[in-house]
Amino acid sequence: MTTADPTPAPRKARSTWTPGQIALTAVAAALSLVWMAPLAWALSTSLKTPTESVTSPHWIPQHLTAASWKSVIEAGNIPNWFVNSLVVSVCVTFVVLLVAALAGYGFARTEFRGKSALMALTMAGLMFSPAILGVPLFATVQSLGMVDTYWGMILPQCAPAAMVYILYKFFQSLPRELEEAAFIDGAGRWRIFFTIVLPLSKPSLSAVGIFTFIASWNNFLWPYMVTNNPDLMTMPNGIATVQNSFGIIWPQLMAGGLIAGLPLIVVFVFFQSQIVRGVAHTGLAGQ
Amino acid sequence: MTTTLAPATGLRPRAATATESARARWGRRFQHGGWFVAPFFVLYGLFVVVPVVRGLYLSLTDANISGDHTRFIGLDNYREALQDHLVWNSLWHSVQFTLYVVPCIVVVALLMALIAHHITHLKWLWRLCFFAPFLLPSAVVGNLWWWLFQPTNGMVNHVLGIDTPWLTQKSTAMIAVVVATLWWTVGFSFLLYLAALQNIPHHLYEAAELDGANAFQRMLHITVPNLRNITGLVLALQVLASLQVFDQAVVMYQFGPGPEESTRTFVQYTLEQGFTSYRVGYASAISFILFLIIAAVALGRMWLLRLREEDAR
């Protein structure tokens, strides 16, 4: 296994539009069309008037209007939820990176009593998720007094055994020579970790970070359980449980959904190769 | 940036050159590595270990959401769960969902990956199109498909030229959730397959080509065997995730159980018991049923992997 290089695998230079390529491109275009159609429909709906959206279905709005976008941004809680989502996801990503890198390194490179038992405990944690543990997890967070707080949303997302495992594997694969050399030069363990190991691990850390951020940004279940105050809800949670007082207005629902979904897609367009590598790497580490 | 990103190989660069004495000192000096893992275990203890233990305790009580009047009732909750037909009914829905969605994801993801790998033009565009839905929050996906499946105004019926009431009849309700999920999550498995395809050493294909193998034979004899591991991984990840399905199904059916209760998933039933019927004790008990199943799947996979490793040896 070498690298998940985004550039095409080195093929022999030949005329690029072979019949095979034309057919392949046609299939890809068709499939992409199918995959993009729902988003296009959402966009088209969001630009229609509420009345037009429920009359006979059609793709191109007869009266283009940004009214739904405007009213969603002005009237709703959406800007508020956006900030909440950002705060929660950034904090989760930061804490996860810090905690998982430390723990992964601890497991990969240091010795301490009970290490193998703790490692086994961490592995067991791979089998739990808020979907399974939701009710008791809520009871625990409730007795910590963290229902309806940012920390109540953030901290329970910050103990991902999977990320520790991924970074543990990564640190194990790093050659020891650099660290040993630094050690012989008299550097301490923490200094080695922060000045040598972390910079070397940027690709892995960014992979884990990207994955964590996406997962946290899109996390619905846990914030749904732990927040009741609409002021504190994150984007996905708010969209699903708080209603516009004026009922289901499809154009507004779609505009709200696009506002919630677009930031990550835009980020993806700009950082495509990093994100692809991050997600693929994090997923592959489960092998 | 083409840094190596492959920690998952079995090859560990053991530095045989390092002197034994340095190795020994190295080991001795870092006895206190426990501090490295401490922050993680504080969080892990609070939000994984404590809830598990607490859940086990709660499952033996009749605790309600307000936390008072809790009595120890032994195994009554488990006894009740075994006879509660909604437990089995909702479990079946989660299993049914898994059975439908996982094969679809594997096939479509593989197809997409093969296309994106072999195509030479506009690679980034196809990758963007296939992967983008994965970046949407589940609630947005749920709302979106709720709208797309509307019988008279929705896109699906409009495009297909039919008037199926997808979301209001038992026979299509779960299919609607499966379609939405496939559209939403296939991008993740697609990327895994794509990465795996790119990791197949190119010289294998070149050698085969020299031997006169055609494209189909190369696919059959090189690509397919090399994707075995990744398919196992995709299957495992998707089965584990699908058994825990909740978000998109509840949003598409406005937190209800779907037509004739045909889409109530197991996680949904747990949360209904815990948070809507306020029976925290009972909900904890049935949570462990799902846990047992998830654990069985996870351990089963580990066992299979080990078997295979032994075979390879």
Added chain:
Amino acid sequence: MARPGLNRRQLLSAVGGLTVAGSLGFAALGTGADALASGASTRVRYWNLFTGGDGANMVAMVDAFRKEHPGIAVKDSTLTWGDPYYTKLAMAAAGNRAPDLSVMHQGRVPGFAPGRLLDPWDMNLLTKYGVREADFNPVLWKRGIVDGKLYALPLDIHVQLSFYRTDVCRKAGLLDADGRLPTANSTDDWFAMLKEAKKQLKGGQQTLGLHAFDQNFSWWFFVAFYQQLGGGYFDDERTDVTFDTDKATQVLEFLHQHVADGYTIVGQADGEAFLAGSPFVWEGNWSVPYFSGEKVGYGAQPLPPVFGTPATHAESHSFVLPHQADRGGPANEGAHLLAAYMVKHATAWAGGGHVPAYLPTFQDPAYLKLTPQNEYSRPAMEHPATEPRIWFAGSTGTLAKRIGPVVASSNVGSAKPEAAARRMKSVLEELLAMRNPMDGRTAAQELKGTAA
């Protein structure tokens, strides 16, 4: 993409660092962005579940209140009706983060642990703000009292109605001299009407919107017709199920016949179909503003008394005080003031089709002018069919959730009416034997006041 230049990289890491620092700081503050922005002296957090026309009316009423009481900042939040709302309300009360005031269906009050998840109203404060028992529908007021204390301050009664389009019915020759639909007093009368109306329709249009697959509507309609037949659910001691499966079968057969005879097409968007020309729809009275907004001539009556005695399903919106350990102070007074204001300004609320609980409203000429409210409000108020008053009942409660799907499955034809009726009875038996999770007692034990 190209390797970013050093400056850009520095910029990115600076931005990243600031975001992380800002987020951590924000999280440490622990309040939402919105709370930081608000500066009013008294802040009343008020939750409701009103959307559509109701939502618009509620927003207008809250705005009017704000104008009259500028010192009180009302932070109103609308949560999705049904499970999300009641789940969040219970969890907020259990987690001691409850709003100051909220709306609750009266039928849900017994199951919502009055005294634990709900606080009683302060009668002195209510009196101070002009709320007197004598001004209220006595049945509703009494239903809000638990253990001698008022927990639910009634706002309205809302009922299920039979809406009819005057244009189609006139063409079918169904209307009387006043342009109203005569009452159908038997199932034969009713189906005869549907038959006549159906002749006016194009193919593919349904005659009656019945929400046949919807577990809530199915259950509400069942409650109405079952009461018309005089059927009961439990004995007075709450120890036995007295559910009459023969009567239930009769009701289920009646409901299913609409589907079987092709008057109802399962899966049609019933409200929209009505606006598009379908002559009848059974809907909650909350559809009045929706239909009135669309310039369609229509009338509305209680569900037809096809089994002889009039009765239509009724629930009631009421105001409750979710439990707060430290309830009191200006926010609590503000909650009392806001609730008092809203129950007394019921004419505005009645625009949403609801029948006001505040009786002086019936003297308000503006209210009496409202159509079609004046056609249905009196008869509906006089013949309400309610769910049994028991901890698992109430709008979208456990009872509706368990029994509604059974009715729906009979409606759409996937279960035989007799089998569904038997199934309903066994659901009732299971629930009656079940302990209320809030106090660990069965309904019978609760009634007798015995300990768990």
